């Protein structure tokens with residue numbers, strides 16, 4: 034692995050609805066086509082030796098969509114998991130799910146638990162699915178857990194450090210995202226991994242998610258490889274390091 038390859042890629046898969054509309058299909062057809070691109074992207078990450086891929090499947094705000102679309106999306110998640118988990122396991126992929134699982138349909142919760150347990154000892158790509166996830170939810174939960182520890186006398190308020198907060202956010206044991214990709218033309222973070230994206234390189238493309246093929250992923254990786262990551266230092270310091 035070289036420095037020019039990100040260890041962790043985090044993606045907002047946007048544009049499924051517009052892709053479907055362009056083809057005069059129902060929105061769910063766009064999400065279905067999106068699953069095929071998820072499969073291809075997971076495969077590409079495994080092949081390239083990327084350690085972590087985090088996908089925003091459903092945000093805390095997505096409940097505001099028409100009820101029917103939400104129901105169909107949940108059914109699609111169930112079906113996709115049922116169909117893919119064996120192949121993920123065979124390919125040494127470790128599945129993780131982040132977000133407030135309690136609001137998901139019980140059937141989906143059970144399937145997630147089973148799939149995560151089945152793959153937890155795999156050592157290849159870690160695939161993190163953000164489902165009913167929000168960056169503010171993540172940080173609020175971290176704050177609540179720390180506040181509880183202070184209230185219980187386990188720590189003092191001044192011991193709440195950046196490291197402490199980091200340790201109480203989701204996926205704190207994984208490397209932070211090196212590269213963020215958003216498809217579909219919008220240039221927003223949309224309450225994704227707010228804490229974790231502090232130093233992440235951002236890449237936006239007009240390509241709609243169902244059309245985000247291997248070439249488009251390669252273009253994003255090439256853009257990442259051409260950037261100099263300074264983490265607050267000067268360009269000279271980085272070059273001489």
Ligand code: FPP
Nearest residue numbers: 046047048049050051052064067068090113
């Ligand atoms: C955003 O497109 C997409 C979503 C809210 C859902 C993403 C879900 C998938 C790609 C399905 C598969 C995922 C997994 C992990 C199995 P949009 O509907 O906002 O598109 P628009 O902006 O064009 O309306």
